[in-house]
Amino acid sequence: MTNSPMTALNKQALREAAEKAIGAHERLSIMPSDDIFDISLHEGTQLDADITDLNAFNEAANPATVLALLDELEAAEKRIAEHNFENRLLANADRDIKALRQRIAELEAGTVAVKQFGDFQIVHYGGSEDYAKGYIDCQNNYNKALAAAGIGVKGE
Structure with missing residues (x-):
């Protein structure tokens, strides 16, 4: 488990907020951007639910959350690169060991x-x-x- 500020619970909450916000974003994006409307007149409607979902997502997907996710991604990519390098070293060592064992067998014979x-x-x-x-x-x-x-x- 990583010591990251982005716990599995936070990630799941962010995922759920994003999934809820997708439909809301699509519906609200077709509205003219220069329209002004009174949200209080739309309480309990789909518009109210969409705005609530988008607000929840915006709260969850704040700059600190995005930076934490990017830090985790960068750390994971670094670990993958290190593991790939170690795997290449091990593969080379394995090849060398096989060659040395063969040479030892030749010398012993x-x-x-x-x-x-x-x-x-x-x-x-x-x-x-x-x-x-x-x-x-x-x-x-x-x-x-x-x-x-x-x-x-x-x-x-």
Whole structure:
């Protein structure tokens, strides 16, 4: 509910006054504007009822009421624009999330290329035989850990 001075009750009263005033306005608008008549002579007639309805509407549709309605309309339009902007952000985020999930799935399904060295290569590059054996054990454990994580290993 808004904190507006135009409550639902005020709006309903304004609507009812406007609906009553429509017919009165149409009937009175066809009268010549320069006619002067004594309303007291028309008490209880349609003319009296029309003037009463128009006066009630004019009382309800005062400048403060019109300004309150315009303020509410402006606030509602601003909220709609904010919601539309937020919806676009959410749609973009949703699209990005879907793309990222797809990329993650591709990466998880992929195979990692790991440079594999043999004993001879390590010794050839200056490592001792014990170092080479330790390196190969470490390399094998690394490959097992990758496989356990669901990452395929392709040796080069």
